Amino acid sequence: MSSNYNIDDKHIETKDSAATEKNSPSGASSQPTAQELRFLLGMQRQLLAKIANCESLNSITNFLCQNIEKISTDSYALTLVGTKQDYNYSIYSTEKIPRELYPLLQVSTGLVTRQHNCTYLCAIKNAQPLFCKDICSDPHWSEHGELSSNLGIASCWSYPLFGQGSAAIGSISILHKHPGYPSPFVAQLLETAAYILGVAITSSQSRDKLEKTKAHLHNITRSLPVAIVQLKLLAQKTPIISYFNQGLLNIFDHQQGSDHDFQLFWQLLNPITRRRLLRSYLKNNLTNSSYNQEFYLRDTQAKKKWFHLSATIEQTSERTLASEKEISLNCMLFETTKEHADREKIDLACIAFNSTDEGILITDQQHNIIDLNPAYLRISGYRKTDLIGNNSSTICPWQRKGSLAVLAEQGHWQGEVASNRKSGEAFYQRVTINAVASQDHNNKHFVYVVADLSQLKNSEAKLLFMQQHDPLTELPNRLLFKSLLEYEIKQSARNQLVAILMLDLNRFKHVNESLGHRAGDKLLKLVARRLNKTLDNQYTIARIGGDEFAILLANMPDRNSVKLIAEQIIRAMELPFVLADYDFYTTGTIGISLYPEHGSDSETLIKNADSAVHQGKDSHRNGYVFYHYKQSQTVESWVRMEPALRQALKNNQFKVFFQPQINTASGAVSGVETLIRWQHPEQGLLPPDQFLPILEAIGLMPEVGRWVIEQACYYLSKWRKNFAVEFKVAVNASSQELLQGDMAAHISSLLDKYNIPANKLEIEILETVIMEHAGQAVPLLTKLRDMGIGLALDDFGTGNSSLSYLKQLPVQKLKIDRAMVQDIESDYKKNAIVGAIIALGHRLGMSICAEGVESQLQLNFLRREQCEQIQGYMFAKPMSAADFEIWYKNYRKK
Structure with missing residues (x-):
């Protein structure tokens, strides 16, 4: 053993x-x-x-x-x-x-x-x-x-x-x-x-x-003036009272030996108390924490008797099914009726003192503070310990000439007092002082009632601020900027310039479309903050609308000084902004007008700076442009041409021209690009750069674009019948066409109408269009590609960050811009860039077409680099349909 x-x-x-x-x-x-x-x-x-x-x-x-x-x-x-x-x-x-x-x-x-x-x-x-x-x-x-x-x-x-x-x-x-x-x-x-x-x-x-301990504990709990109860809680079952002392029977007026079922005690509680206790239990049961609850019962005379319940959940190491889990709830109850009544009296006595929005101070005969309410602490910003014992004049300087005499004579005084909060902030308060007399009619205490006038004063100031500032960025608005500009014009010294820099954000629309307007608002605030930091708060910065900011530079010595600040702003805008945990890159275009060179009043200077920024958006993105009088002439020209453009399509004034694309290996015509011209009734044949921007500005580009695509399909169908051609026809698509949403359906109907295979049509898109509208453009282009239509990225090499998007785009061809091809035979940098673009396109499975080829040296270089297709004056200029047919017949014979 x-x-x-x-x-x-x-x-x-x-x-x-x-x-x-x-x-x-x-x-x-x-x-x-x-x-x-x-x-x-x-x-x-x-x-x-x-x-x-x-x-x-x-x-x-x-x-x-x-x-x-x-x-x-x-x-x-x-x-x-x-x-x-x-x-x-x-x-x-x-x-x-x-x-x-x-x-x-x-x-x-x-x-x-x-x-x-x-x-x-x-x-x-x-x-x-x-x-x-x-x-x-x-x-x-x-x-x-x-x-x-x-x-x-x-x-x-x-x-x-x-x-x-x-x-x-x-x-x-x-x-x-x-x-x-x-x-x-x-x-x-x-x-x-x-x-x-x-x-x-x-x-x-x-x-x-154990028996001795049990007896000892029983004697202790029996003698305590509280109720001690243990409940056994089992899921889906009524709780069981597993232990209680005499205190529970006393509270509920029960006798020893009578029925002690839980439901009997539970029903004695009113429904509101039951719900509150159940809510408290469920909440604390989730965290296994103790909880306290106060509730009341009504005795036999229907009087309220208040009790405090303190309960803890007994921890257990047993693991059971959730449906069978037993929980022990240890509770202690004791009566708090007297304490509750005392608290109510105290609460009632303090309501008037503590709940009012106006500050209250109580002082002795010498106006030393002996008490004050929370409202005054909120008003003044002080802590209670900062003020008790101090004279009221330190925080409420009301004792002016005659005020003491009025208070002594009349027993009260009222007036408006300027003071400072603890933070040092100045504010106004309306003060009413009343004397509290003792039984012997001596002034024993004084009661101050203080109203904070800050909200009223601030409301007046805010109203004025809102009238003069942008609510989002809190920068001056156009109205205040104009007033400040007029002031600087009047104050401008001789031989000193006043400059207006109009800053327009590039790709701001892309933020709103991809990340939402909330992100756009955040970007505007970040731009405002960065401008203030860059200019070190030395100059006036305003937001005058949308994504447009204006900077006022006063007393500038010369034009070069203005240039330096414009360049400083451009560099600052090139740094990334953090939006939605991502680095977002935007840039700015600045238009500049100068006083007195470009105008003598605020309206003219703002208009000319705005004109310059729009010119910069077209030609110098991420740069700055000084106003030139020709810009006004351009605007005036647009105004004159717009009515005629609106009638041009209806009057058949638009013409399509075609420029061939040549296969570098075979020399055969592998495609033609469709171009548009306007036969103006007075000015003759106009190139696209003179009217396409206007068409986009007035929203006619989608309608004209659909007409161009149909013309291209019509002539390709005709040439396939008459000349049995197998080349493709290429058509340029604008951003407005891509965003219309029905482009794929329209093209599909034209292919059916003219019986043209989808792979004989090619859509050319500018890389800047995809960059600015990637979220909407890429799904549409993917759909066109899936239909069998060819896609080409036009003017590649002149946009921003194209390489990072290239692998995501559904395009099959890159078109190298003519600016990259010029001087390619002598400029080794361009030579290297073009070679790299061709190699990159091939690695991504794309074919390459070079535009603007005008010499044999350029052609030889492109052949060596294995560029598949070329286009340029070396072979043919853009031609009307009739001239192209004659050219094609002759070229094919060669």
Whole structure:
């Protein structure tokens, strides 16, 4: 059994000796029989069952001793419980033990004295088994040998009992009538009995301690003037009151022994209280935290009785299904009716003082502050400790000439006072002072009522500010900018310039379309902030509308000084702006007008700067342009041409021209580009750069673009029939056409109408169009490509950041702009760039067409670089349809 037992060889002979066999009382064999082992196991089970059923220690020891005496005949079994530090030991035995043995045990009222020195006590003291073979000769029994012999006791075998520690807590002994050692079975029986008794004693002692603790806690909770309750909460079931004290019955006016069902107590609460308690429980149950709640009940007289509930959820380590999870809620309730009434009185007394929006100060006779309300702290910005004890004049300088006399005479004074908050901010306050007299009619206190006039004053200032500033960026608006410009014109010294810089953001529309107007608003604010930082707040910056800003530079020495500031602004605008966690790059175009060179009044100067910025948007993006009088002439020309343009399509004044595209390898015509001209009734044939911008500005470009595509399809169909041509026809598409949304359907209908294969039509798009409208343009171009229509990126190499978008675009061809081809044979930089573009296009699976080829040297270079297609005056200028047919017949013969 237990490893705690080490039998001392001084008192126990080896069991394989002849003496053991000979002197064994039972004369048994050296090993227990099967029957003996079954008995041993049966006794173990019965003992453990008794321990599990919490039977008394007396019952367990009596059962054990009976079984030992039954199996070991001619013997008595007894048990001693106690430690070697105890003065007394408790003895347990059966009724079989004769009363004549009591003197031997030195028993007095059931206790064994500490000085007793027999085998069963030595086993406890030494914490080890002790087998006495012959009492008469054993020194432990020297004083009692004769007595024990006369009583028929010859030998004694004892085993110590152990609890949780290493010290013995008792012993179990067999007093035998014959000398000798116990048989192996009896020794095994003693060892097993000792182990189980140790468990039984420990369990009994633990139960005793628990009962004492329980009784102690019960007495404490019973005497407390509060209710203590434990609820068991099981999902989908009614809560159960698992514990409560007398305080709960007192609160709910119940008697001990009556029904204590949870529902009975719960229904006594009003519905609002039940909902509030349930909400509080559900909220805190999610976080396993404690919570506190105040509620009330009505007594038998219908009076409110207030209570405070404090509850915690008892933590458990058990893991169960959510539907079966049991929660223990430990609650404490105590009555707070008196405290609640006191709080109400205090609250009512403080409402007038604390809830008013006006500041209140209370001073003594010398106007030293003794109290003030939160409203005045909010008004003044001070803390209460800053002001208590100080004179009121430090924060409310009302004591003017005559004011003290008025207060003394009339008992009150009112006036408007300028003061400062703690932050140093100046503000106005309207002050009313009333004297509070004591019973002897002396002025004991003064009450100040202070109204903050800041909101009124600020509203007036804000109204003026709103009239003169942009609400988004808080910069001056056009109205204020114009007024400041007029002032600077009047103040301008001789030989000094006044400059107006009109800044327009590039790609601002792209931000609104891709990221939304909120991002656009943020960008405008960031631009305003950066302009102020760049110019170090030295100059007037205004937002005069949309994405347009104006900068006023006064007293500039010369034009070059204006240029330097314009360049500084351009460089600042090239830095990225962070929008939606991404770096967004925008640039600016600046138009500049100067006083007195470009106008003598504000209207003219602003108009001319605006004209210059629009000219810059067309020709110098990300740069600056000074106003020139020809820009006004251009605007006037647009105004004159617009009515005629609106009638041009109806009057068949637009003409289509064609320029061939040549295969560099074979020399054959591989395509033609369709171009437009305007046959003006007065000015003759006009190139597209003189009217296309106007068409876009007045919104006619989609309609004219559809007409051009149909003309291209018509002539290609005609040439396929008449000349059996296999080349493609290319048509330019504007941004307005791409954004219309019905372009794919329109082209599809034209292909069907003129019986043209889709791969014989090619759409050319400017790279700047895709850059500015990628979100709408790319899906449409992808749809056209899927229809089989060819797509070409026109004027490649002149836009911004094209390479980063190139791999995302569904185009099959790159058209190198004529500006890149010019001087290609002599300019090694252009030479390298064009070569790189061709190589890049090939790597991306695109073909290349070079525009503006005019010399054999250019052609030779492009052939070496494996450029597939060329277009330019070297072969033909743009021609009318009739002239192209003649040219084509002649070229084909060559």
